[in-house]
Amino acid sequence: MVRPLSGGPHSGHDVRTALKYIARSAGIDRAKFASMRMCCERHVLARVGRSRKRYIGRILCYHTIGQEEWGVNDVTPSMFRRHIELALNAGYRFVPASQIVKTGGGPKDLAITFDDGMKSVLTNAAPILKDYNLPWTFFPVSEWTDQKVDWAKEKCLNWHDVEKLMADGAEMGSHSATHPDFGKIEFAQMVDELAGSRDLFQRRLGYAPPTFAIPLGQSMNWKDMSMKAAKDAGYDVIYAQAEETRPTGTIPRTFISKFDGDRIFKSLLQGKFDRWEEWV
Numbered sequence: 001m002v003r004p005l006s007g008g009p010h011s012g013h014d015v016r017t018a019l020k021y022i023a024r025s026a027g028i029d030r031a032k033f034a035s036m037r038m039c040c041e042r043h044v045l046a047r048v049g050r051s052r053k054r055y056i057g058r059i060l061c062y063h064t065i066g067q068e069e070w071g072v073n074d075v076t077p078s079m080f081r082r083h084i085e086l087a088l089n090a091g092y093r094f095v096p097a098s099q100i101v102k103t104g105g106g107p108k109d110l111a112i113t114f115d116d117g118m119k120s121v122l123t124n125a126a127p128i129l130k131d132y133n134l135p136w137t138f139f140p141v142s143e144w145t146d147q148k149v150d151w152a153k154e155k156c157l158n159w160h161d162v163e164k165l166m167a168d169g170a171e172m173g174s175h176s177a178t179h180p181d182f183g184k185i186e187f188a189q190m191v192d193e194l195a196g197s198r199d200l201f202q203r204r205l206g207y208a209p210p211t212f213a214i215p216l217g218q219s220m221n222w223k224d225m226s227m228k229a230a231k232d233a234g235y236d237v238i239y240a241q242a243e244e245t246r247p248t249g250t251i252p253r254t255f256i257s258k259f260d261g262d263r264i265f266k267s268l269l270q271g272k273f274d275r276w277e278e279w280v
């Protein structure tokens with residue numbers, strides 16, 4: 001399903017429609033097309049998108065660092081390091097995401113977060129973050145961390161890894177029990193995902209996080225009743241993505257993709273992607 005983009009004249013919608021037509025005509029498969037289209041959108045928006053004056057901090061949303069199977073959500077270690085260098089050279093400072101949530105932060109404050117709790121957060125991202133002594137936050141999927149699914153054993157953080165990262169100072173929040181699309185599930189399942197995840201963290205770590213990052217993270221992946229289920233389960237901070245289209249009451253984050261070289265990264269710091277939503 002192609003996700004409709006909420007957005008104005010620079011949202012990339014026209015580019016998306018044209019590319020879809022070309023891909024269909026050329027017989028390009030869905031995954032390749034999706035990746036190609038995202039690449040084009042990111043490049044076009046970086047060129048023609050509108051910069052916005054910034055008054056508060058910005059929270060970046062990464063997934064994996066050098067774990068290629070995560071596709072468009074994977075950023076190479078060298079690109080990740082480059083992002084940090086670009087930001088520091090442009091006068092930004094990195095602060096914990098919780099600080100931006102609490103105070104709003106200043107226009108030159110940035111925070112780094114990782115969704116999904118994949119292994120490369122430990123093996124590749126953490127050492128780089130340590131090199132620069134930067135604070136950061138991660139959101140594991142509790143049943144992946146619990147290795148209830150076979151594929152997670154090699155690819156995801158385990159409880160020992162999560163404990164180690166927290167002991168090293170990383171903030172940790174939940175990213176649900178099994179990573180469903182909250183836009184498509186019933187209230188009872190939302191409760192299971194939200195409360196169940198929090199309960200598993202409590203049992204395995206002795207800590208039930210009060211923060212939650214929405215799986216998939218976009219406006220259509222969260223409903224009003226999802227917010228009620230989250231509050232009932234004990235979460236008080238809900239991280240989403242696209243700043244200008246996110247669900248009411250959530251905290252915005254800026255999505256980072258594998259295509260985000262210097263130009264795109266600088267553009268997203270200027271707010272050119274604040275209406276952009278990743279589609280699936």
Ligand SMILES: [Zn+2]
Nearest residue numbers: 115116215216
């Ligand atoms: Zn996720």
